[in-house]
Amino acid sequence: MKMSNMHSEQLCVNMGPQHPSTHGVLYLDLRLDGEEVVDCITHIGYLHRSMEKIAENRTYTQFIPFTDRLDYVASMNNNLAYVLAVEKLLNLDVPERAKYIRVIVAELNRIASHLLAIGTFAQDLGAFATPLFYCFREREKVIEIFDEVCGNRLTYNYMRIGGVQFDLPEGIDRRIKDFIKYMRPKINDYEGLLTNNPIFLERTKNIGILSKETAINYSITGPNLRASGVQWDLRKDEPYLVYDKFEFAIPTGKNGDMWDRYRVRMDELSQSLKIIEQAIAGIPEAQATVKAGRMIKPAAGEVYFRAESPRGELGFYIVSDGSVNPYRLKIRAPSFSNLAVLRELVKGVKVADVVGILGSLDILMGEIDR
C-alpha cells in the first residue's frame, strides 16, 4: 500500500537562526507533513554587514582585510580572488614567485576548507563530532603553516595587490612537505570511517539529487556543480596564476546526490595535495613581496574576475571611477547561489535529510550575507 496519499496537518518548524546545524545564522522555515518536508523557505541576511557598501568607502588595499571576513574558512582564496580582480583592473603583472606562493597557500586553504566541509557534513548526518574532530586535527596543521607564513590563523590578509605580504619563511617548504606526507594516510582514515559505511551510504546515496541542468540553471558552481557531472573548474578551464603548469584532475560525480558531493570534495583533497607538491618543487627564487600600496588608482573601467574558491566561483565585479576607492564592488559569492537551490532539493525528503543536504552543499553564511 502506498503511504504517499496519507497526510497529516502541516507542521511549521522554524529551524534556526539558532540551531546546531544550520552552519551559522541561517533560518529555514520548514513545512512538515509528519517527518516529510513539504516546503522550505530560506531566510538569510542575519550576518549582513554590507561589505559592498564598505568597499565603496575604503581604498583598494584597505578592503583586503574585509575579504577575509567573507568566507572565513577560506580567507586565502577570497584574498586571492579580490587581489586578482584588482590586478586585472590595473593590468598588473605579478612576480612569478608570488604566483607560486599564492597557488600554494590557496590550495592549502582549499584543503582546510574541504576538511571542514567533510567534517561538518558527517556531523550533520549524526556521526557526532568524531569525523569533525579528525578533520579539525588535520586542518590545524594547515592553520599552523599559515600562522607561520602570515601570522594569523583565520583572517590571513596575506595577499597584496601585486604580490604577497611576506615571502615564505625559512623552512616552511619542509613543513608543507611533511604535511602532505601526513595528510595522505589521513584521507584513507576518512574513507574507512565514512565512504563505505553502510549507514553513511544509506543516508547519502540518491538523496538530494541535483541534476546537471538544474545545477547550471541555478548557477551552482564549484564542487557541487562538479558532483552533478559537469567537468568545469576555473583552475583548468580559465587558468589564472600558474595553474596551467600543474597536472591535476577535475573530479566529477555522476548523480549529483549527497554522496557525490562528498566524494568530489574527498578527491579534491588529494588533487590539491598534488598541486601543492608540484608548486613546492617548481617555486622559483625571486622577489615576491610588495608594499602595502596606500594609493592605488586604477583607470576608470570595469572588470569582472572570478576564481575558484573552495565553495565555487567567487567573482568580483569592480567598477572604478579613477579614484582611490572603488566606485562599486560586487561580490558574487558562490554559496549564495548554492543555497538558493536548497528549496528545490529538500522537497519531499525527511527532516533529517534537510540538514544533510545543507551540509553537503557546504554553504557559509559569512559569504552569503556579506
Added chain:
Amino acid sequence: MVTLSSLIVMVLVVSAVLGFISASAMFLIWWERKVSAHIQTRFGPMRVGWHGVLQPIADAIKLLCKEDIVPVGVDKWVWWLAPFFVTVPAVMAFVAIPFGKNLIVQDLNLGILYIIAITSTGIFGIFMAGWGSNNKYSLLGGMRSAAQIISYEIPLLISIITVLLFSGSLSMQKIVTAQAKYWFILNPSLFVAFFVYIISATAEVNRAPFDLPEAESELVAGFHTEYSGMKFAMFFIAEYTNMFTISAIAATLFLGGWRGPLLPGPVWFLIKTYTIIFVLMWVRWTFPRVRVDQLMGFAWKVLTPISLVNLIIAGWFILK
C-alpha cells in the same frame, strides 16, 4: 506482616540499589566523556579530581543549583511528571538483575519478563516530555521515540525468547545457572540472538546510531530540549541507567552473568557489563545516525526476520 527487621533490610537494600544506580550513572557519564574524548584525540574532563573523575558530581551540583525554568505554554502536569516516568522504570528494573550468586534484590520467577515490561514503560515518559514541552522539536522527538521503541521491542523479545528456549526459565538466576556448562553466546544460534539483542537494545535506549529522539543535528535535543536543571539530570541519569540495564541483561543472558573463574561473581558481572557498555560507546562515537524511515525499515526488514529465522533454528536444535 512487615516487621521492623524486614523494614530495615528493605530500606538498606533500596538505598544500596539507589546508591549503586547513581554511582554507576555518574561513572558512566564520566567514562563516556573520556571514551569519546580519546576517540577524538582529546583529553576530555581533566580538571576536577584525577582525570576529571569528580566531574559528574560537579555537574550534578551545577544542575541542582540551576533555576528551574518552566517554558510558557507547557502542559504542566505532563511536563512535570515526564522525568519521573522516565527515571522510575529505569530504577525499578534493578530489582531483578543478579549481581552475584545471592546478590539480587528479588529473584522473581518472571524476572526477565518483568525487566522488559518495566523498561518498556520508559517510553511513556519520553513521549510525555515530547508532548508536554510545547515544542515542535520535542514533539517530533517524542513521536520518533514511540515508533522506534515499539518496533524494536519485537526483535528484542524474540531474541530473548531464543535464550529462554535454552534456559527453560524466566528467572534471571536460573538463566545464569543454565550457563554453568558454557556461556550462551558460544551457541551459534544464540550468538546471532546476542547481536540482534544488542542492536535492538541500543535502539530501545535511544543510543547512537539510533538516537533519533534526541537527534542533535536536526532536533536540537529532541524530547528534552526544553528541560533544564534537575529534570534534565533525571533524563540523563535514566539514559545511563537504562544503558547499564540493557548491558546487564546482555551479560546475564548471553555472557554467563556473574559466572567466571577466580574473581568473585559481582566483579565478573561488572566486568562483562562494562565491556558491553564500552562497545556501545565506541559504536556511538563512530557511526552516523540512521534516518527515521531507515530505522523502521531496519527493524522490520532485517532484525525481525533474522530473529524469527533464528528462533526457528534454535527450536529445531532443541527438539532434535
Added chain:
Amino acid sequence: MRQSKVFELIKLKFPQVSEEDLTKAVIVPQELLPAVANYLKGQDLSFDNLHCITAVDRLERIELVYIFYSFKNRQQAIVKVYLPIDAAEVESLTKFYRSADWFEREVYDLFGVKFLNHPNLARILNPQDWKGYPLRKNYTNPNLIRKP
C-alpha cells in the same frame, strides 16, 4: 567566440542594442531584455547559465549588469540595461533562469530596482521593514560612517 561576436549576433537579431565603449558590454534597451535573454538561452548561443546579476548606481541612471555564461561554448557575455533612477523597473528573468530569483531579490533589496513578474520580490539581505536602498549613492543613514 568573443564578446564582440556575441554582440554582432545579438545586433543582427535586435538592431536596437548597442555596445558600451569601455567594457564592450552589450547594452540592451529595457523593454527588450526578456527577448534578448530568450535569444541568449536559445539554440544559437546557448547561454545556459545566468552567472550573476548586479547593478551600478551611476547617479542619473542605474546600470543593471547581467553576466551570462555558456557551458557549451565556454564563453561569457555581459549584458547591461540602463534604467532611469526614478523609475527603475525591468522584466524579471526568472522564467528563463532560476538563478535570477535570488540575484534579482538582492538587486531589489540593495538598489530598489523593481523586477516585474518576479514570483517573490521581497528583501533578502536586509530586514523586510528596512527603509531605503543601501547601495544607492544617495542612501543616508545616521549609522553610516563614510571614510575617505
Added chain:
Amino acid sequence: MKNYFKRLIFGPIDLIKGLIVTFRNLITPAITLQYPTQKQAMTQRYRGLIDLYPVKCIMCSQCVKICPTNCLALTHKEGPDKKKELESFKYKMELCCFCGLCAQVCPTAALYMNKIYEIATSNRKELEINLLNPDKYAEWAHPTVR
C-alpha cells in the same frame, strides 16, 4: 533480494573498518593542550596587539591613513627644539581587526605587532590604549615566541 543479502554480509565489514579507525585513534595519545597550564608558543609573524617604539616614530600618519577600521589616532605638537613630537597615540583595540596593514606600512618599523593574544577584559575602557604609555601591556600575559 541478492542486494539485500550482499548488504547484510558486507555491511558489517565496512562498519568494522570504521570501528578500527576510531579504535586506533582511541589508543593514540591526545593531541590537544591543557590550555591555561599549557600554552602554544606564538610564531615569529604572529599578529597580536599593536605596539609602538615612540622614539622611532616619525609621525608620518601612514598607519592612521591605511587603517581600514580607523582604530589609530595620533596627534603631534612642536617640541621645544622646533622638532615634531608625539603628543598622543591612541589605539582603539575594540575596532582593530588585526590585519597588520599599519605595521607593514610603517616606514621606520616603529609600529609593530606584539604577540599578546589573551586580550579579553571586562572593562571596555581598557580597550582604549595609549600607545605612548610604556606599561600599557604590563598586565596582560606575554606568550613565548617560537
